[in-house]
Amino acid sequence: MTTLDDPGRLLAVWEAAATAPPAARGPVLLHAAGLLPDLDAALDLPVGTVAALAARLSVDSFGDPVDAVLTCGCGEVLDVALPLEPVAGLPAGVTGTVAGGALRVRAPTARDLLAAGRSGDPLGTLLARCVRDAADRPVAPAELTADQRRAVDAAAEELAGAAAVVLRTRCPGCGETVVAALDVAELLCERVAGRAPAVLAEVATLAAAYGWAEADILGLPAGRRRAYLALAARRAV
Structure with missing residues (x-):
């Protein structure tokens, strides 16, 4: 079991977090922690796999649940006890088929996210990299129908696993439901920085x-x- 109880390892992760681009922060932190020895291979892991590993490292190193803070649209600040153990156990898919098998969707990786960030069309870049037809040929995003795009989006969300966890809680001030995406790598950064x-x-x-x-x-x-x-x-x- 890898943890950050070793102070040298914790400082290595803290230092890596300061320079890692957000899209690659998860693999970079796990590499600095010694959990993923090959950074190139880590950048090619599905984002859900990376998020689940980061959640496991966070739980094993700092305990569970973690105190999180959400802000409602009404301005109310909410303190939430967020359990990461279930997130660490979420399965992460690699590929899935949609549109009656006509399209194959691959879970994005940090390398895909980095390429999308450098592109003028991030969503189009992700689709071009992660969606192929039944003959394993790249699919141009403009060629996808509206129904195919919805099916691809649904498949990508399912494949994302721990990288697509959403927090929902009710605001005691206004009664509205507060929704926020959970960034496990960012949460790990905050715990290390603390x-x-x-x-x-x-x-x-x-x-x-x-x-x-x-x-x-x-x-x-x-x-x-x-x-x-x-x-x-x-x-x-």
Whole structure:
């Protein structure tokens, strides 16, 4: 089981999150955590697979549920206890057929999302990359009928799994239903960012007190690191 209990690994994920493009954040974070050793292969995983793995890493590292904040259109701020364990267990599809088998839909990957982001027509780019006909030939988005587009959209949402989870809760202020998409990778980034400052502070304290290098401090077992921190605090009094 891979977790972020190791402070060096947590800081590696924190640093990777600062530079990763949003479309590739999930695979980049999982690679930095050591969960996916090959980044190129990680970028080609279905987005649902990546989201489920990120949810599992979040649960195993920080616990469950996670406290989330939603804002209603009326301005009410809602605190929500969000369980990620069910999200981590959602299956992710790879391909599906629609329109009586005439079209094959592939779950998008981070590499597909990156290509769409660089395009002037993101949706058209995704369709061109992820939809093929029965003979395995690319399908031009303009050639799809309205019914085929709806069928493709429905299949893509089903294949997305954990990457297509939507939160729904009722606002106590106005009574309306608040709906928000769940970005598991972004949520993992926030949890890592909440823990990283404490680790950095420990490194800074021990480095100042004893002149140790960061790698040596991060390599200390947690109990021994806490003991040295206590000693440093007594020395500073």
